[in-house]
Amino acid sequence: MASRLVRFFINAILAFLVLSIGLVVLYRFVPVPVTATMLMDGNGFSKDWTPLSRIDRNMVSAAIAGEDGKFCGHDGFDREAIERAIERNAQGGRIRGGSTISQQTAKNVFLWQGGGYFRKGLEAWFTMLIESVWGKRRIMEVYLNVAETGIGTYGVEAGAQRYFNHSAARLTRSEAARIAAVLPLPKEREAVSPSGFTRRYGNSIQARIGIVRRDGLDACVYE
Structure with missing residues (x-):
């Protein structure tokens, strides 16, 4: 009985490894x-897969400025950000993450x-895989196509059409920054006529786009 159980777990692990690597x-x-998040969205979902070559560079720079300033320099994990998140969360209040774009x-x-150590463990595994197999440009391309940009809206192309009535191929810095400001809480924030924190955060991201360009923080996407 014990040997059967051991074989079952070994086979399950091997099947998972083959499936996960194959999908990556x-x-x-x-x-x-499609993603599990889209399928589980009670509002339905709208998306329009768009190659990175047809997404304005302003959007890439805005995503890095707002979500992951070290995107081009890390191996998928920003250990300093993770440590800071752990310290803040230990103090109580709203749980904050230290997740990179990868x-x-x-x-x-x-x-x-959702959270949980099991899911975080799987996340780490897939992060290592996509960093190794995809590379930074593909990671950014996929991220900008699957990230939730509004209620029932996924990807920056669908977001650009929803908010600004034109494609993601010609986003201004202001428009890209507003979409990036929505990303952390897409069901609660609005990119059109934002107010309060969302407006201030969008303005901050817009200002940092220039820094991203100046310092080449998005260079790995365009090598």
Whole structure:
């Protein structure tokens, strides 16, 4: 009985490894058709997969400015940000994360929303895989296509059409910054005529876009 149980777990682990690696390799070349988050969205979902070549560089710079300033320099994990998040969370209040764009992409594509050590462990595994197999440009391309940008809206193309009535190929710095400001809480924030914190955060991201360009913090996406 014990040997059967051991064989079952070994086979389950091997099957998971083969499936996970296979999916990562597949999505290196094929657009992600749908995610668990989209399927579980009670509002339905609207998306429009768009190659990175047809997404304005302002959006890439805004995402890095707002979500992950070290995107081009880390291996998928920003250890300093994780340590700061742990320290803040230990003090109580709203739980804050230290996830990079790579981690968010791994979670959005292969897993589900929510916490828990098991899911975080799987997230780490998929993050290592996509960093190794996809590279930074593909990670950014997938991220900008699967990230939730509004209620029932996924990807920056659908977001640009929803908020500004034109494609993501010609986003101004202000428009890109507003979409980036929505990303952390897409069901609660509005990119059109934002107010309060969302407006201030969007203005801050817009200002940092210039720094991203000046310092080449998005260079790995365009090498």
